[in-house]
Every structure is written in structure tokens, then in C-alpha cells.
Amino acid sequence: METSCDDTSAAVVEDGRVLSNIVRSQTRLHRPYRGVVPELAARAHLERVIPAVERALKDAGGRGPDAVAYTRGPGLTGPLLVGAVAARTLARLMGVPAVGVNHLEGHVLACELEHRPRWPLVALVASGGHTDLILARAPGRYRVLGRTRDDAAGEAYDKVARLFGLPYPGGPEIDRLAAGGDPRAVAFPRPSVPGLDFSFSGLKTAVLYHLRDNPGPARGARLADLCASFQEAVAETLTEKAAAAARRCGARDIALGGGVAANSRLRARLSERCAALGLRALLPSRALCTDNAAMIAHAGARRLAAGAAPRAVRVDASLALASWA
Ligand code: KG4
Ligand code: ZN
Secondary structure: OEOOOOEEEEEEEEOOEEEEEEEEEOHHHHHHHOOOOHHHHHHHHHHHHHHHHHHHHHHHOOOOOOOEEEEEEOOOHHHHHHHHHHHHHHHHHHOOOEEEEEHHHHHHHHHHHOOOOOOOEEEEEEOOOOEEEEEEEEOOEEEEEEEEOOOOHHHHHHHHHHHOOOOOOHHHHHHHHHOOOOOOOOOOOOOOOOOOOEOOHHHHHHHHHHHHHOOOOOOHHHHHHHHHHHHHHHHHHHHHHHHHHHHHHOOOEEEEEOHHHHOHHHHHHHHHHHHHHOOEEEOOOHHHHOOOHHHHHHHHHHHHHOOOOOOOOOOOOOOOOOOOO
């Protein structure tokens, strides 16, 4: 079960194969507020989680699960609590173990559901909540190499989309409009933080100043150019940092995860860059990039198999990614 943010998801996974993966998005619920409202999210999870679990079990067929995994953090506390209670109750009633999983570990290991990664790999997890570069030496052995110092990449997309007058969430809107624009139309700055950390607030401010200094409606061809130029700056930054991380760590594979991993320009650019460097870009399908329970079930199964299922019951909004003991 995955309920860390605004997607209610339940899935059944067996030996790295996805048997079912039900995702009930809350996007429409939060759209009027232009962001996720934690209490509304928690209430919506409460309504949706049991039907999602029923559907996932039904679609998977066969016998019941050997264990129930759920997201223990990081995420929003209320939503996390709903999933934890549902998962732990189900596990207790079925007489199977409950496994609390780190959400980021789910994103890192999601690539195993569709690819055969070569370890060590570098994972880039970019969503509305995080922008993290993670070195995974093997499943269960992680080091965070870099993260954003301010806005997450998806948050930058959402905030800039708002400046453009586009609806929430802005990532898919900008992606769609950028397809018809010129990425060289506006020279937005490339966020320049040394090392492998990220910063996107300067880019957001640059867009704001550009709109202020060039008044007039941002529509049609101009809007497409603005979207393409902004998108290029983000895709270039994410790609270059991920490639630098892979070079530094001797990784041959770069895995993408998080909502921004659905971005068409990022996928294309990372693929080109990896091909040029003799690396491989592991790009999960969209359903496994955005928040989903299949990746949580898979990470939980891996932990159980390794005897590394955490006993902790507590959910933690800012749970750090730790290696298995
Ligand atoms: O992983 P996710 O579904 O939820 C979390 O934030 O954890 O990611 C949602 C974020 C939003 O900020 C959304 O604007 C962004 O991912 N996003 C995209 C695209 N699709 C979703 N950003 C850029 N291009 C996209 N195609
Ligand atoms: Zn996520």
C-alpha cells in the first residue's frame, strides 16, 4: 500500500512481477488548491484505500499475500498513518508480516520491475516532493549523493506553470505545450549549485523576472517557447548531474523515478546522454514512475527475503533512506 502523498495505491507483486497495481489519483480533489492539502489527502485515502486493496487482490487472483508492505515515510503524516493502519490491520488479520518501506527505496527499486539493473546504479528520484540522487551499490545499500536545497523539480514545474496561468499539476501541462516550442527561445539560467545538489528556486525567479520584464499575454507560440525553454533548463540540469554522479561512482546504469521521470524531454535527454557515455538509462513506464504500490510491495518483498524487514511501527514524515543493517 502506498499513501504517502496524493495517490492511493494498492498492488500485488510476486518475484518482481506486477500482478496488479491499482492507483486512485486525487489530482482533481486538490486542483482547486493548486497543491496537495494534507488533511483532504488523508480523508481521501481513508475512503479509497480499502476498495483499492480489494481490487488489487481480486485482479491478482490466486491465494492471499505472504506479507503486507506499506510506505512508512517520507511523506505527509496523516496520509502515511492511514496506510500504515490499513496495512498493519490487514497483515494481522491474515497472519502475515507487515513491512514498513521507505518511499525513496521504492522509487529506486522500481527499475527492477521492468529491467535487470547492473549494480552499482545511480537513481534520480524527481517528483513534487523530492529531487534526490542516490547511489545504490546493491539492493539495500544506499547513499544519498545529492538533493535539492530548495524546491523539488516537480514543485518548480508546478510553480512555474502557475506563473504561466496553467492548472495544477503543472508538469504534464508544460510537457505538452513544450512539444510545440523552441527550447532556445529564452536563455533561462542553468541552476549552478556545486557538487551533486540541486537548486530550482533561482530558475523559478528567472521565469518570474522574464515575465515581468516582457509583459503581455503568455499564450500560443510564446507560451510554447517559454515552456520549452524552462523544460530544457530542468532536463539539462537533471541529466548532467545524474551523468556526473554515475561517472564519479563508476555506475553503468541510471534509473529514473518520481513524477518528473514521466517528462518527455528528460527521458529523451537522459537517454541520449547515457548512450553517448556508454551508460544505460533505465526508464520505468509512467505507472511505475509516479507514486504506486507495486514499487513498495517489491521493496518490501526484497527486504523480507533478505531478513531486513524493519520492526518499527512508527511512520516518519521525513524518514531518511538507510541501508539494510
Ligand atoms: O511522484 P508524483 O506523482 O508525486 C509526488 O510528488 O510524490 O509527482 C508529481 C509531480 C508533480 O509536481 C507534477 O507536476 C510532476 O510530478 N510531473 C511532471 C510530469 N508529470 C508529472 N513534471 C514534468 N513533466 C511531466 N510529464
Ligand atoms: Zn514519490
